[in-house]
Amino acid sequence: MNTGSLAFIFICTGLVFFMVPGLAFFYGGLGRRKNVINTMMMCVVPIAIGTLLWFAVGYSLSFGGDGDFIGNFSHLFFNKVSETTSSRGLDIPDALFAMFQMMFSIIAVAILTGAVAGRMRFLPMVIFMVFWLLLVYYPFAHMVWDEGFLAQLGTIDFAGGDVVHITSGVSGLVLALMLGKRRNYQRLEYRPHNVPFVLLGAGILWLGWFGFNAGSALSANSQAVHALLTTHLSAAAAMFSWIVIEACLTKKVSLVGASTGLIAGLVAITPAAGFVSTWSSIVIGFAVSPICYAAISVLKHRLGYDDALDAFGCHGVGGIFGGLVTGIFTLPSLALDKENVGIIYGNGHLLWVTIIAILVTVLWSAIATFVIVKGIQIFMPIRVTERAEAIGLDDSEHGETAYPTFMGLDS
Numbered sequence: 001m002n003t004g005s006l007a008f009i010f011i012c013t014g015l016v017f018f019m020v021p022g023l024a025f026f027y028g029g030l031g032r033r034k035n036v037i038n039t040m041m042m043c044v045v046p047i048a049i050g051t052l053l054w055f056a057v058g059y060s061l062s063f064g065g066d067g068d069f070i071g072n073f074s075h076l077f078f079n080k081v082s083e084t085t086s087s088r089g090l091d092i093p094d095a096l097f098a099m100f101q102m103m104f105s106i107i108a109v110a111i112l113t114g115a116v117a118g119r120m121r122f123l124p125m126v127i128f129m130v131f132w133l134l135l136v137y138y139p140f141a142h143m144v145w146d147e148g149f150l151a152q153l154g155t156i157d158f159a160g161g162d163v164v165h166i167t168s169g170v171s172g173l174v175l176a177l178m179l180g181k182r183r184n185y186q187r188l189e190y191r192p193h194n195v196p197f198v199l200l201g202a203g204i205l206w207l208g209w210f211g212f213n214a215g216s217a218l219s220a221n222s223q224a225v226h227a228l229l230t231t232h233l234s235a236a237a238a239m240f241s242w243i244v245i246e247a248c249l250t251k252k253v254s255l256v257g258a259s260t261g262l263i264a265g266l267v268a269i270t271p272a273a274g275f276v277s278t279w280s281s282i283v284i285g286f287a288v289s290p291i292c293y294a295a296i297s298v299l300k301h302r303l304g305y306d307d308a309l310d311a312f313g314c315h316g317v318g319g320i321f322g323g324l325v326t327g328i329f330t331l332p333s334l335a336l337d338k339e340n341v342g343i344i345y346g347n348g349h350l351l352w353v354t355i356i357a358i359l360v361t362v363l364w365s366a367i368a369t370f371v372i373v374k375g376i377q378i379f380m381p382i383r384v385t386e387r388a389e390a391i392g393l394d395d396s397e398h399g400e401t402a403y404p405t406f407m408g409l410d411s
Contacts, residue, residue, distance in 0.1 A: 001084070005091035008220035009100055015211025016103035020047055020110055022208055026201025026263075027114045030256070030309045033193035034392025035118045036402040039309075042113035042125060049129050050106035058105060058133060059098045062141035068149040071142050091219040100215060101145075105137050107212075108164040114309030115172030119182050119389055122397045124382040128175070128372055135368045136167050140361065154340050154349060155357040156330070158227065159216035161271025161322040162361050169316020170365040173307060178373050179383050181306040183390065190308075195255050202259035206235055209266045213273040226334070227273040230281035231266065234273075237285025238265025245293050260314060264292040267318035272326040276342070280329035288321050323358050327351030 024043035031039040050058075056077055065072030075081055083095040090097060109129050116125075140163045143150040150162075157163055182190075192198055213231040217224035242261025246253050268288035269281055276284070296313035307313055327350045330342040335350075343351045376382055388396035395401065 001086070001093060002091035002219065004220040005218075006093075006096065008224070009092050009096055009215055009218065012211035012215025013096070013100045013103055015208045016100070016107065016215065017047075017208075019103075019107050019205055019208030019212065020044060022201045022204025023107065023110050024201070025197045026205060026259070027117060027309050029194040029197025029199075029201060030114075030192045031117050032190070032392070033403060034394055036193065036394065037398050037400045038122065038393035039113075039117045041122070041398065042117070042120075043110045045126060046106045046109045046129060049126065050109060050133065051102060053130060053133055054098075054102040054105055058138055059101070061134070061138040062101065062105075063098070063146045066147065067142070068152070069143060070139050070148075071146065097218065100218075101141070104160055104164055104212075105133060105141070108137050108160070108168045109133055111165070111168040111315050112172035112175065112311055114311035115176040115307045116179050117308040118393060119179055119308075119383055120175075121380075121382055121384050122393075124376050124380055127376055128382075131372045131375070132171060132369065135372065136171060136365050137163070139364070140167055144357070150353075150357045150360065153353045153356060154337065155353045156275065156326065156336055156340070156350070157271045157323070157357075158274040158326075159213045159270045161267070161319045161326070162357055165267050165270060165315040165319030166323065166358065166361045167365045169312045169314075169319055170362050171369040172311035173305065173316060174366045174369040175373065176307050176312075177305055178370065181304075182308065183386065185306050192256055198256050198259050202262055206262060206266065209235070209270075213266075213270060217274060223274050223334075226278075229278055230273045230276060231269050233278055234269035234281040234285035234288075235262045235265040237282045238262055238268065238289045239285075241265075241286045241289035242293060245290055260292070260296070260310070261289045264288045264314050264318045267315055268322040268325065270319070271322045272329065275326060275331065275334045275336075276329040277331055280325070280331075284322070284325050284329070287325075288318055291321055292318050320358055320362075323354050324351070327354035 024040040027043055028036045028040040060073055060075035061071045064074045081094045081098055083093050086093055142148045144157050144163050209231055210228055214224045214228040239258050239262040242257050243253050246257045265285040268284050292314055295317040296310045300307055328342050332338055332341045332345055335341045340350045341347050
């Protein structure tokens with residue numbers, strides 16, 4: 001074992017974990033003040049659910065065995081997961097690798113909750129999370145990162161553009177469509193209730209993303225350094241790009257917009273961070289903001305779907321874009337397979353298999369989400385009552401109030 005890599009992945013594991021409360025602040029600030037407790041609770045409850053499920057079966061199903069679509073039960077309850085040696089040829093022991101990967105499963109399921117903020121009952125969401133991890137996240141972690149079906153095709157995903165962001169974004173969209181729109185959607189303007197929370201959450205996410213992407217090198221090496229650099233460059237470029245878009249279109253620059261832009265840049269670079277050049281990362285950052293801006297500000301309103309906190313518009317769309325640019329810009333010198341490189345370097349195979357992987361991810365995530373929701377609806381309603389939605393989910397679902405001095409109701 002390499003002590004430097006041990007220390008590095010310890011820190012990266014903590015940084016990825018820290019992203020979860022960061023996401024809670026980001027989503028909580030974007031939402032309604034009568035729903036802030038519920039919105040944040042939806043983000044943090046995956047810590048409990050995701051941890052216990054990962055320990056029991058998740059790691060084994062994701063990284064156990066050689067099945068095409070799912071692992072086996074060889075590592076149930078971390079059976080034979082060594083704390084001193086690596087069975088994967090890494091600089092870190094299997095137990096630390098498992099802990100690092102656990103954090104990805106937690107943040108993935110937390111992301112999708114933003115699409116249905118303010119209108120989904122808490123218990124059905126908890127049940128949904130369990131089955132979503134089992135039927136969506138664990139299979140894709142195995143298919144992409146453990147030599148499963150998609151990895152065998154030749155697709156690459158450095159830190160989770162496909163496994164984390166496309167799965168959660170698409171599932172969030174389907175969940176939002178099945179729940180229906182919020183009260184007064186498109187009749188009243190929904191404004192973020194606490195913009196400083198949004199910036200606080202975005203800042204924590206940016207910091208945590210250094211562990212998310214650089215840590216995915218799984219060693220304290222040059223690839224980790226490169227991923228750290230491309231991650232920061234893409235986020236900065238996307239933030240600047242979003243600011244320019246707002247200045248040109250609205251003549252004003254918003255803190256929420258700048259925060260959303262940097263998140264889009266982080267999402268887009270995630271699958272490519274260890275594979276593309278520094279100049280490519282800047283291009284990716286600049287390009288993703290207008291795409292996500294159009295999805296959030298134009299497409300959502302024209303199609304009329306209610307992706308409350310833009311989980312699909314930012315993570316789903318940004319993740320799809322990130323996958324495509326990975327197939328365009330992957331450097332021969334950084335590629336896992338020197339024959340499987342970006343199309344601008346003369347080989348279109350990687351882009352082709354990336355498109356296949358994206359289509360598989362979108363269809364699988366959408367169908368699985370639909371089936372899970374239909375199954376839950378057999379036993380209980382998943383949407384809160386109209387009265388509960390009017391009062392706010394903080395009171396109706398949790399019996400708590402974020403701001404005790406606030407006596408009125410949001411519309």
